[in-house]
Amino acid sequence: MMAVEKAPLEALSSVETEACLLGSLMRQNDTIDSVADTLSPEHFAEAIHGRIYSAIVKEASLGRPSNPLTIKSYFHDDPTINQLGGVSYLAKLTGTLSSGMSVKDCSRQIIELADRRSLVARLDSALALACDPSQSNETVLDAADEAITSLSSGRDGLSQPSAAQAMDSMIAAFDQPKSGVLCRQIGSLDDLLGPLRPKQLIIGAGRPGMGKTAVALSYSVCAALSGHGVLFVSLEMSADELAARMTADLCFDGHGGIPFESIRDGKLNRMQLGAISEARDRMAEAPFRIIDAGSLSVGRLAMIVRRYKRRFAAQGHKLELVVIDYLQLLSPDTKGRSNYEAVSEVSRSLKAIAKDHDVAVLALAQLSRAVEQRPDKRPVLSDLRDSGQIEQDADAVLFLYRHEYYLRLAEPEQNDPKREDWEAALEKCRGSLELILAKRRNGRTGKGQAIFWAGNQAVRG
Secondary structure: OOOOOOOOHHHHOOHHHHHHHHHHHHHOHHHHHHHHOOOOHHHOOOHHHHHHHHHHHHHHHOOOOOOHHHHHHHHOOOHHHHHOOOOHHHHHHHOOOOOOOOHHHHHHHHHHHHHHHHHHHHHHHHHHHHOOOOOOHHHHHHHHHHHHHHOOOOOOOOOOOOHHHHHHHHHHHOOOOOOOEOOOOOHHHHHHHOOEOOOOEEEEEEOOOOOHHHHHHHHHHHHHHOOOEEEEEEOOOOHHHHHHHHHHHHOOOOOOOOOHHHHHHOOOOHHHHHHHHHHHHHHHOOOEEEEEOOOEEHHHHHHHHHHHHHHHHHOOOOEEEEEEEOHHHEEOOOOOOOHHHHHHHHHHHHHHHHHHOOOEEEEEEEEOHHHHHOOOOOOOHHHEOOOOHHHHHOOEEEEEEOHHHHHHHOOOOOOOOOHHHHHHHHHHHOOEEEEEEEEEOOOOOEEEEEEEEHHHOEEEO
16 A cells, blocks of 8 residues: 655745745835735744734834835844844845746735645644544544635635534623724714624615714714724715814814814814814824725725724724715726616625624615605605615614704795794704614614704714
């Protein structure tokens, strides 16, 4: 009987490719993001190369250049670097001649070789079980099957735990601190939605003028000031417009503040400028970032979320909430689709982003004009514009309704006998914002009240 000769693991590594990749990344920092989402330090066969790669990505995530001079501080006491000639080895890497492979090709080869080494190690374990007469055939087959399936595990986002493994994960989580984003300023909204959990897609919907952006911005700013990492993706308003709204909200004390129009038009006195400077200082260290985009596809959005998740982590924060303003302005990756199909693809993709990146996604959405054809203009789930897929994908659907807005549109003339009743009705609902939780996958639906101060773009409750 012939013995099977094992291939040495050295054959499943390429130090040259690793050196070529590291050199290229240090020469061309703009290529780091293209590989950092898939390539990890553990993929490198040479541990020192993995540590160098980790330092390169860390510096880039902090917004600093990654080159031998900037990353050498990571390796002053590294014995392996010293054996290779000291920090001059880093400079030597940048002089490594290109193999003709692109950065992505180098990264792909390094990952594939790492997967192959992992497969060999797992198959060796299965072989050891097969050579043990005390082990059953089923045990051996399970080990071999696990070795094969492990090669694709994680590549397609597919998790395949057994029922017992899923329950083990749940039980282990009992002792972990409960994660989730809370605003702590709009108490009625926190009570309705509870903490926004990782992997959840929450839809905040309403007709124009209902205060969708104001609610999302107030919620996001307070969440960030509480330590939750927030990425606010604005497809409608510019960063400058959001900054003006944010500033008016931060300067509002529950009774008064700086009118939004004064900030927008730059008509400010010295005291108001001082208050704005204080608001700016409060936000300086908050984990809050704005993406100001005129157009954006869901595929590019996923890349941005991956990138900022890494950048937040490099700064000691965790990206927990991604806000989209608003859903119908995102474009699908598949071209030539009908409006219904396009919105359906976007909705499914947002849910996938929430699951794949372990974040809560709050997506604002416009409602159809059908709302305004009814005497009672409070929204219902069928009013979600363009696609019923939104309702299916969402873990929660929150509608915003301001009766004051519609009353102002129906303002009677000064001499109209109905004007007195109109003024009384307007005063009764002035500033009132009705929160309607029409769907909640893991809890009860319900209603709540908040206050919207239009002049300050502030929401409290």
